Amino acid sequence: MSEVVEPSADPIPSRPYHHGNLREAMVESALALLEANGPGELSLRRAARDIGVSQTAPLYHFGNKLGLLVAVATEGFRRFHSFRKARIAEAHTTEGRLRAAMMAYVEFGLAHPALFRLMTGPEVRSKVRDEALEAAVRDALGLLRDCIAEYLGGRGLGEDDMHRAALSAWATSHGIVTILLDRQDSPLVESRRPPQEIAEEIIGVLIGGLGAMRAA
Amino acid sequence: MSEVVEPSADPIPSRPYHHGNLREAMVESALALLEANGPGELSLRRAARDIGVSQTAPLYHFGNKLGLLVAVATEGFRRFHSFRKARIAEAHTTEGRLRAAMMAYVEFGLAHPALFRLMTGPEVRSKVRDEALEAAVRDALGLLRDCIAEYLGGRGLGEDDMHRAALSAWATSHGIVTILLDRQDSPLVESRRPPQEIAEEIIGVLIGGLGAMRAA
DNA sequence: ACCTGAACACCGTTCAAGT
DNA sequence: ACCTGAACACCGTTCAAGT
Numbered sequence: 001m002s003e004v005v006e007p008s009a010d011p012i013p014s015r016p017y018h019h020g021n022l023r024e025a026m027v028e029s030a031l032a033l034l035e036a037n038g039p040g041e042l043s044l045r046r047a048a049r050d051i052g053v054s055q056t057a058p059l060y061h062f063g064n065k066l067g068l069l070v071a072v073a074t075e076g077f078r079r080f081h082s083f084r085k086a087r088i089a090e091a092h093t094t095e096g097r098l099r100a101a102m103m104a105y106v107e108f109g110l111a112h113p114a115l116f117r118l119m120t121g122p123e124v125r126s127k128v129r130d131e132a133l134e135a136a137v138r139d140a141l142g143l144l145r146d147c148i149a150e151y152l153g154g155r156g157l158g159e160d161d162m163h164r165a166a167l168s169a170w171a172t173s174h175g176i177v178t179i180l181l182d183r184q185d186s187p188l189v190e191s192r193r194p195p196q197e198i199a200e201e202i203i204g205v206l207i208g209g210l211g212a213m214r215a216a
Numbered sequence: 217m218s219e220v221v222e223p224s225a226d227p228i229p230s231r232p233y234h235h236g237n238l239r240e241a242m243v244e245s246a247l248a249l250l251e252a253n254g255p256g257e258l259s260l261r262r263a264a265r266d267i268g269v270s271q272t273a274p275l276y277h278f279g280n281k282l283g284l285l286v287a288v289a290t291e292g293f294r295r296f297h298s299f300r301k302a303r304i305a306e307a308h309t310t311e312g313r314l315r316a317a318m319m320a321y322v323e324f325g326l327a328h329p330a331l332f333r334l335m336t337g338p339e340v341r342s343k344v345r346d347e348a349l350e351a352a353v354r355d356a357l358g359l360l361r362d363c364i365a366e367y368l369g370g371r372g373l374g375e376d377d378m379h380r381a382a383l384s385a386w387a388t389s390h391g392i393v394t395i396l397l398d399r400q401d402s403p404l405v406e407s408r409r410p411p412q413e414i415a416e417e418i419i420g421v422l423i424g425g426l427g428a429m430r431a432a
Numbered sequence: 433a434c435c436t437g438a439a440c441a442c443c444g445t446t447c448a449a450g451t
Numbered sequence: 452a453c454c455t456g457a458a459c460a461c462c463g464t465t466c467a468a469g470t
Contacts, residue, residue: 182338206421436467439467444462
């Protein structure tokens with residue numbers, strides 16, 4: 001009807017046939033959906049609709065829904081990596097840096113629940129192996145490994161002990177966030193206390209355990 | 217057509233109008249779907265189809281899909297409770313019982329991934345408060361609390377310390393299972409080692425941390 | 433190379449109707 | 452009280468067709 005106005009140099013082209021950078025736009029759109037509502041609100045069709053593109057356009061770029069989820073999770077790990085790096089840089093002792101690395105994990109999860117669950121949940125990483133995603137994960141996890149190595153360094157501990165320690169630290173932080181996020185807390189957590197405080201305490205127990213390793 | 221054969225005492229009534237105990241049958245059906253395929257394969261329609269009932273029949277009993285999930289999760293926690301109880305009973309020292317309580321959590325998760333994720337994931341417990349479900353959770357978690365209390369008992373530790381310790385133990389076991397399940401292990405876990413062994417080690421680190429609390 | 437539109441098989445849920 | 456059947460609005464994905 002009134003769609004006749006289509007000069008060659010449209011300042012704000014309302015809907016050109018080719019989007020240009022649909023891939024990145026979709027990741028942004030998906031990220032926005034995750035932040036706004038929970039996951040489950042994230043659908044290919046919805047994300048496509050929100051950026052004014054056809055329902056099937058994304059399939060060209062991502063193949064299927066899982067492809068989009070992989071891209072979103074990868075972006076998530078990159079953001080987390082930056083965040084964790086910054087947090088670690090603020091600390092001034094080896095123990096402080098280890099605590100910062102662990103707390104960054106907790107805080108990122110609490111701040112971005114849906115994205116965090118997508119990143120660490122079974123929907124993505126247990127279903128596909130994507131090189132860019134794995135690299136992003138390695139980077140983010142590497143920061144923790146470094147902090148552990150620094151904390152336990154020069155005590156004559158072998159590679160195996162480092163592994164064990166890093167995995168313990170990761171499992172601990174992962175356990176804390178997911179429990180706090182899923183409100184599985186009901187019986188055990190006194191919920192009027194701030195979650196960060198609870199997390200700090202649990203991390204304290206773990207550090208105690210690492211200290212015991214140190215001495216052994 | 218050939219459905220004229222309907223005497224009063226039908227030995228195997230192929231499809232009577234009223235199922236009788238549709239509620240329990242649906243929970244069974246859902247449980248079977250979770251064990252067979254992952255979650256995501258679990259749909260109201262599918263579970264209903266599998267027991268030869270109309271697609272909308274379950275809604276009368278569960279209200280909506282979440283209602284079914286709640287029922288399934290509750291049953292899951294009851295089974296886990298029995299399993300954990302039995303595992304604890306096999307141990308003969310206070311530390312052994314604590315380890316058993318934690319390992320039971322890990323082993324249950326590894327044995328029933330989809331059910332475990334339903335029980336502990338965000339789909340159910342963060343969306344609804346059901347009394348039967350909460351009671352089942354309390355029972356299962358109570359076993360861990362008892363083991364912790366026994367392990368740290370008589371050392372002059374207060375309620376707060378017990379809380380902290382129980383939460384630490386829970387977070388640790390929860391972190392281990394989810395990491396093992398989601399194969400987030402890639403960079404950190406040497407995957408040729410049996411997961412139980414890895415879990416035992418991490419639990420060892422935690423126990424070390426609890427030991428430090430004990431002394432403090 | 434990139435995107436649209438119609439179509440298919442699946443959902444969860446509602447609602448009137450059957451037993 | 453318990454269950455069916457048709458209908459609605461949503462999915463993901465395929466496939467032929469458009470630019």
